[in-house]
Amino acid sequence: MGPSLQREFSISSPHKTAWRIRAPLVAVFLWLFLWANLDTGFWNLDMPDSSSEWLAAIRACLPFLVLPLAAFILIRSSALKLPGLAPSRLLLIYGILATISGVFSPEPMWAAYWSIAYLATILTAWTFVDGRSPVESARTMLLITWVATFLVAAYLGHSSSTMIFGHSASAYNRPEAGLDKLSRSSGVARWAAVPGLVCVVRAFYSRRLIPIAIFVAVAGVCFFIVFRMQSRGAVFGSVAALALILVLSRRKRRYALPFMLISTVFLSLLESPGVISQTVSDYLRRGQSEELFESMSGRTHAYEHGMMAFADAPLFGRGQWTDRLVFYEHVHNSFLQALLNGGIVGGIPYFASWIAGWIMFFRLHNKWRWLSRKDRLRLLESGAVMMFFTVRAIPETTTASFSVDLMVIVAVYVYLEALTLDVARRQASSSLVPSALAAPRCASSTQSRQLSQVISGR
Numbered sequence: 459m460g461p462s463l464q465r466e467f468s469i470s471s472p473h474k475t476a477w478r479i480r481a482p483l484v485a486v487f488l489w490l491f492l493w494a495n496l497d498t499g500f501w502n503l504d505m506p507d508s509s510s511e512w513l514a515a516i517r518a519c520l521p522f523l524v525l526p527l528a529a530f531i532l533i534r535s536s537a538l539k540l541p542g543l544a545p546s547r548l549l550l551i552y553g554i555l556a557t558i559s560g561v562f563s564p565e566p567m568w569a570a571y572w573s574i575a576y577l578a579t580i581l582t583a584w585t586f587v588d589g590r591s592p593v594e595s596a597r598t599m600l601l602i603t604w605v606a607t608f609l610v611a612a613y614l615g616h617s618s619s620t621m622i623f624g625h626s627a628s629a630y631n632r633p634e635a636g637l638d639k640l641s642r643s644s645g646v647a648r649w650a651a652v653p654g655l656v657c658v659v660r661a662f663y664s665r666r667l668i669p670i671a672i673f674v675a676v677a678g679v680c681f682f683i684v685f686r687m688q689s690r691g692a693v694f695g696s697v698a699a700l701a702l703i704l705v706l707s708r709r710k711r712r713y714a715l716p717f718m719l720i721s722t723v724f725l726s727l728l729e730s731p732g733v734i735s736q737t738v739s740d741y742l743r744r745g746q747s748e749e750l751f752e753s754m755s756g757r758t759h760a761y762e763h764g765m766m767a768f769a770d771a772p773l774f775g776r777g778q779w780t781d782r783l784v785f786y787e788h789v790h791n792s793f794l795q796a797l798l799n800g801g802i803v804g805g806i807p808y809f810a811s812w813i814a815g816w817i818m819f820f821r822l823h824n825k826w827r828w829l830s831r832k833d834r835l836r837l838l839e840s841g842a843v844m845m846f847f848t849v850r851a852i853p854e855t856t857t858a859s860f861s862v863d864l865m866v867i868v869a870v871y872v873y874l875e876a877l878t879l880d881v882a883r884r885q886a887s888s889s890l891v892p893s894a895l896a897a898p899r900c901a902s903s904t905q906s907r908q909l910s911q912v913i914s915g916r
Contacts, residue, residue: 651692
């Protein structure tokens, strides 16, 4: 085998290296700047009066720095490659259309600010894969994202520990008072669910006892927080994501049904089905009246207001944050918010981004044997997180506007895109190997025939 063929085979061979950041440092810093911009807004740009206000103002200015720097990096380099079915590209198209629609907003400057933050998120994610090792760089972006969600979840859990881990019947809506309205119950549950899902996948595929124990312990605390928050969107999203992990994990799928049967029998021995049903019903109702429960905590009224606002500007929308700026209410639905922000024109690429993301995920899962152990782990983590946010997109807004949800999903999308191109390249390389190896054998057989003819005197 020649040196060139050896290089082709060595691409996918595992090798141990010292841990280091395998991504451009500029991309890492820009990504961290966007994380630092969370929980700020256009209102923080007024003249500050205190040190805390100055800090908030500086954080609020970061998108104005990140967007031009990320755009400059991408323009200077021609190494960025995206597959044809790229959900991040579809989100960028939606973001550009929503930015243009901001001219119809009641507050164009506010809409422009959130458009800048939105576009900066996608372009910064692209700077990670704008180089020679896009898959490794995208893995680093995912790792930073997982660690960031874990750190925020740990901070929220510690800051409101007496409310979350106390003796009260429920912690629903209690963290708001202790955290100075930093995060509602749904927000706290979201922060905890992401690292919890990642730890479940890591525990499934770890081979040593100590890491398994650590991952299981962290996942247990995370999902206990989700349970205590009683955010129905986070609870259903977590259940759907855990079900996806069990179904797709080939080594664990055989244990899923027996585990569910044993759990059902065990619960039925502890309590009667009627008591269990009532307990589940009480948990989901959170003490709400019949009317409030059926309206999804008032969300159906927000949907009605959103549909009326959409009817006023159905084609192009009114830019980012239309729900807050037009009818002063959070619309609590990603797809309706996308229609409000970008209209039907912008809603088409937005809806397509979800479909493209899932198509790309399942295509990669069907090519399981082409993935390294690291990428198999990352793929399952990405799928679990995608499922969580797909379910959460119904009662909350996810990728239609700038938020931590957008940053997490964009990191997942860009990783899937980089992995798709890498697998396609390795498949194309492997298809060339047999023909390259067959040529010398053909030449050798021809030479052997000529030599035998000379010996025989022909």
